[in-house]
Amino acid sequence: xxxxxxxxxxxxxxxxxxxxxxxxxxxxxxxxxxxxxxxxxxxxxxxxxxxxxxxxxxxxxxxxxxxxxxxxxxxxxxxxxxxxxxxxxxxxxxxxxxxxxxxxxxxxxxxxxxxxxxxxxxxxxxxxxxxxxxxxxxxxxxxxxxxxxxxxxxxxxxxxxxxxxxxxxxxxxxxxxxxxxxxxxxxxxxxxxxxxxxxxxxxxxxxxxxxxxxxxxxxxxxxxx
Numbered sequence: 001x002x003x004x005x006x007x008x009x010x011x012x013x014x015x016x017x018x019x020x021x022x023x024x025x026x027x028x029x030x031x032x033x034x035x036x037x038x039x040x041x042x043x044x045x046x047x048x049x050x051x052x053x054x055x056x057x058x059x060x061x062x063x064x065x066x067x068x069x070x071x072x073x074x075x076x077x078x079x080x081x082x083x084x085x086x087x088x089x090x091x092x093x094x095x096x097x098x099x100x101x102x103x104x105x106x107x108x109x110x111x112x113x114x115x116x117x118x119x120x121x122x123x124x125x126x127x128x129x130x131x132x133x134x135x136x137x138x139x140x141x142x143x144x145x146x147x148x149x150x151x152x153x154x155x156x157x158x159x160x161x162x163x164x165x166x167x168x169x170x171x172x173x174x175x176x177x178x179x180x181x182x183x184x185x186x187x188x189x190x191x192x193x194x195x196x197x198x199x200x201x202x203x204x205x206x207x208x209x210x211x212x213x214x215x216x217x218x219x220x221x222x223x224x225x
Contacts, residue, residue: 001046001116003027006036006062007078008054016049019105023140024157026181033057040066045073046116049108052079052090060093067094074115078103113138128163131223133202133210135163149201154179158194159202162211162221171218195219 003020005027007013013029020027028045030036033054040048040062048066052059063075074096079086087098096118097111117126128135133144140156142149151159157179162170175191176182195211203209212220 001025001112002044003047003049003112004030004036004039004045005049006030006033006040006054006059007049007051008032009051016105016108020109022153023109024153024160031055033059033062037062037065040073041069041071047112048073048075049112050075050077050095052077052081052086060090060095063094074118076108076111076115078108128160128166130163130166130210130221131208133163133221135160144202144206151198151201155194155198155201159198159221162219165221167220167222169214169217169220174218 003025005013005016007016007029008031010031013031017027017029028039030039034056036048036050036054037057039045048063050059050062054062057065059077059079063077066073066075075094076097076099077090077095078099078101079090080101087100090098096115099108099111126137128137133142135142135156137160142151142156142159158175161175161179172191173185176185180190195213199209199211203211210221210223212222214220
């Protein structure tokens with residue numbers, strides 16, 4: 001998922017950014033209501049995480065402005081104001097969920113996943129399959145045949161992106177932007193290294209590989225023929 005955190009407490013924001021990236025999501029940050037509104041209007045996010053008390057523009061005002069402009073991106077409000085009246089006010093302002101501080105990251109993550117599924121209606125697929133390879137986006141479980149494959153968070157994101165585009169050639173630029181969140185080429189072999197590790201885990205021991213290099217173009221995952 002691509003998330004936007006609108007939070008003026010830099011330490012709290014850094015914690016969330018790191019935690020979300022560790023489980024395979026991309027998180028951007030805005031430190032006040034004005035910057036948060038601008039990013040939310042332009043960024044194409046799956047879920048917004050908004051502190052209620054923000055500099056320049058209150059979190060509820062941010063949400064109300066987004067809704068008035070027709071932006072329906074799900075918004076979860078984080079706030080130290082946790083009384084029933086506060087939660088009701090937040091939901092009536094256009095928030096989709098309200099989580100009082102302090103909170104556990106596991107609960108926050110679960111709530112965000114629910115909001116993302118609701119937004120997609122029928123839902124973006126939660127399980128991808130290519131041949132006998134299966135990836136479950138919610139449980140972060142990967143199996144091939146009867147064997148479970150242990151992946152690091154970045155390896156999981158890489159495989160998830162490839163499986164989401166199964167049968168299509170995925171370029172280096174696409175991977176840098178969508179897996180590493182780079183909008184430039186750092187001129188390193190980071191993709192090659194991760195693809196090599198992924199191949200060792202996904203294809204090793206199987207007679208027909210699923211991961212293929214398309215010379216001069218990129219990579220593709222497709223069912224063995």
